Amino acid sequence: MRALASLTRQLWLGTTAVGATDFNTTAQQVLKDLQIATPKIIGFFAATKTQLAGAAIYAIAQCAETVSESGCLDCLTVGYNNIEVCLPNTEGRAFDAGCFMRYSETAFFADNQTIDITPFLQQGSSSKKGAIIGGVVGGVALIVILLALIALLRWYKKPKKVRRGDILGATDLKGPVSYRYKDLKAATKNFSEENKLGEGGFGDVYKGTLKNGKIVAVKKLILGASGKIDDQFESEVKLISNVHHRNLVRLLGCCSKGQERILVYEYMANKSLDRFLFGEVKDSLNWKQRYDIILGTAKGLAYLHEDFHVCIIHRDIKTSNILLDDEMQPRIADFGLARLLPEDQSHLSTRFAGTLGYTAPEYAIHGQLSEKADAYSFGVVLLEIVSGQKNSELRTDANGEFLLKRAWKLYEEERHLELVDKKLDGEEYDVEEVKKVIEIALLCIQASAGARPTMSEVVASLKGKNSLGQIRPSMPVFVESNFRTRPADTSTSTASSTSNATASISMLSAR
Structure with missing residues (x-):
């Protein structure tokens, strides 16, 4: 059974829970506790597991980091009221631009990701504070009282945020920083060749130094002359600028001038993974660094697919789109203009915009795009690493x-x-770990999208929480074209379109 109430942005799945009364009562309390605790937690994210007789309730709540604590509480209050109607079904979700709630009888995160929210549910701190303030005020002179009142007036006299009048009444997301064109032009030395970091199908990327000394990556987009550019650009950029994860390159802001659209990203001094794998950088990556890059990339994709309040499909995962920060941790780039998968569709057909060799056959040949297309690309990248x-x-x-x-x-x-x-020292890696990684990669590049694991399953397996090794992969497929692929760029830009190429599927045994 599946029902979708699109106007209220609710989704409830599964069937009525066994022991519906107990399940309903417990789930209500879990969600209520998450609504109260999450705004008080740094990062505005909480995940809990609550045991029932013969079952468990897994639940999460999350707000965008750019909203205030009160804004998070307001949004989750509305979210709780909406998700409550999903009970006693075994799974339900409620989401909006500012927050997301989900519960399920089936585990959708690892047990070690749960946190104890009990300390955030305790009351009484306000009354203690009032008693302290009252005692102090009662024992001081009038001048001190006046000074305290002035301080309190200044504290509370803050400008109120303007709320967006959407259907849920949730607090609006913070929009991206709007940069001035002349400032970006100056930062990149008039978009000079010496500042160019790379080229891609969606535009060129330049290194820029802002007036405050901050170094950024500036991407000049090539979007064509579509009348829908403004709407698409504003809505997607606003959404993506609120995607925050340690394994994703953060979009800092944007700029519009005439037909030009520019995105401003975090700058990654170590640039892209392909430089380290394929010889541009002399120092080779050791196995621990490679394993960390594999795990971090999987976590970033799992967040885009399952943990953000809208499913985001990257479409072009490859080594040149995986950047490395100062600690050599991976940051996925170029998801800023990715297509968004609607909740009520298993896939959507769209113009091909990937890189042959990394692209799932169902997407390259038929234009069918789903999260499993990213899983295929990840599998190829994993084998390269x-x-x-x-x-x-x-x-x-x-x-x-x-x-x-x-x-x-x-x-x-x-x-x-x-x-x-x-180049790897045989003494530095665990043989079984290497075998597991290779088998995960082969499972990711299966011919059938349904046979590939989800990225959250990949993360769990890499962390040793479960094993995909019990599922033996069958013979994979790959996509070949009638033209030689150009060298991969090392920019933060998306790969060139291959719409003029003739592609076909080949079984590996036929090569």
């Missing part, structure tokens, strides 16, 4: 095989370790 070989290049040895065919052949023959990059 393990092997140090580009998927689009033939090996220079006698076999001369492409990466995906080579990986499958070695897996079938149980010779996994021969795929590992020869």
